[in-house]
Amino acid sequence: MEFSLTEEETLIRETARKLAADRIAPLAQRLDEGEGRPEFLANLRLLAENGFMALNVGADYGGTEAGTVAFALSVEEIGRACASTGVTVSVTNMVCEVIQAVGSKEQREAYLPKLADGTYPAGGFCLTEAGAGSDPSSMRTRAERDGNHYVLNGSKLYITSAEYAGVFVVWAVTDPDAPKGKGISCFLVERETEGLIVGKAEKKMGQHGSVTNEVHFENCRVPATAMMGAENDGFRIAVGELAGGRIGIASLALGISRAAMDAAKAYVKERKQFGKAIADMQGIQWMIADRETELEAARLLILQAAYLKDQGRPFAREASMAKLFASEAAQRATYTALQLHGGAGFLQDLPLERYARDARITTIYEGTSEVQRLIIAREVMKAI
Known part of the structure; x- marks a missing residue:
């Protein structure tokens, strides 16, 4: 078996290691003490400019096209310097990948470049709820059709980067009568959408630099075109x-x-x-x-x-x-x-x-x- 890295993977790992040593590690302790938010956001922008926020995204959308091995190596190096920065990079890449995988061409063009270049400091992944953690199919957040829109109501829990995410991938029940897990759909909701409310930051045991919040949807109205993939196929x-x-x-x-x-x-x-x-x-x-x-x-x-x-x-x-x-x-x-x-x-x-x-x-x-x-x-x- 061949265990060696490609030249590109090696270069990406070395770039991540250098950025981690020069910019990320020196800030880690201050972040743990609740300080340094502006510098943290600046580091996220720097990582985006160097291709680390969209590692497995196509170049047509501003991504690096480096693949999952390069992603794993990068998160390891960044997490070695600062876990809070590492988890932000990991979740944002996950948001990018779900948009690339199931988003429409218009959705990919609208959001992937902004995540890739740092216009959006991060992306939010809104799945977990108070009664739907290990069993997300039990979620209660609803999305009801109203003409050419959906109206979202409910709350999500433990959402990484919620305070500075530019866009959220949100799961909600669209068919409450469907069998468990079959009536859930997936939406893209922009940060400034009326009715999307980011709650207080949780006080956590660790990873203090990565904010974690509840996200509430109170009559949050999004266009029907905000749905990703087919209706009721979100789970x-x-x-x-x-x-x-x-x-x-x-x-x-x-x-x-x-x-x-x-x-x-x-x-x-x-x-x-x-x-x-x-x-x-x-x-x-x-x-x-x-x-x-x-x-x-x-x-x-x-x-x-x-x-x-x-x-x-x-x-x-x-x-x-x-x-x-x-x-x-x-x-x-x-x-x-x-x-x-x-x-x-x-x-x-x-x-x-x-x-x-x-x-x-x-x-x-x-x-x-x-x-x-x-x-x-x-x-x-x-x-x-």
Whole structure:
């Protein structure tokens, strides 16, 4: 098998790594402390100008056409520097991909260039509701036809980048009498649409630089042309796009893990106890060996899922495997790195506690670890 990257993928990874080191990493701690929003938005614009907000979008719409492998490598490098920036890039790319996949030519022309060039700092993915998280088919947000328009009413929960997203992909029930999951449609709603109300920012355990809000729709009127794809076919669209999004979150988890382990490896070579560097102690070496082995396995799972997606082959099982393994490995890696720092790792002077907090959510959003296991088992059993 060929495991080497293409010249383009290597160049994109190196560009992401340089931008992350020069512009993104220096801001990460301030974002965690609730500061630096203008600089954060400037960094998002810079990433867009360098092609990172539409990595798998066609050049006709301002995209990079780099593919999913390049997307995974980029999110890893950006997430390694700042998880908040990494998740913003991941979700915005997911919004771009759903518009490209099922949007009309007019919709693609209207929104993809603005997401690709940074006119819109981010895109919003409005699926989750208070009673419809792991089971999005139970959503209650309604879209009722009124002449040449639809009127949306309901609320979405935990929406990444809602405060500065330029456009939202929104799922709503259009046929309440249809079987569960069959009467849902997908809409594009612009940020300034009357009746779209962004709620307060949630106070979160980690990833403080990435705002997360409720989004309310109160008699929010959109033209019928705002619907993407066929009426009542929205749930199928959501399931398909979530699989791609899981590659992004797996890559983000890997990036956070690598940042934590890089810090740990540097620290144990300098820290001396009992007259020698603790890196020379077998117990420490075994801790590092276990974590590094897991992270390498996570990387291969991610690249396998990304490769299959680029080839147009089924990848849902592999994406769930990558997301499950990488996010769970991130919990172990960040806590191992913190442990290797001893008491210093518990202090906010070092970024270890931030890495641990930032990594925690990766086992939850874009489908919990428990949901990933259900998907994997279902796909495995289907093959028998």
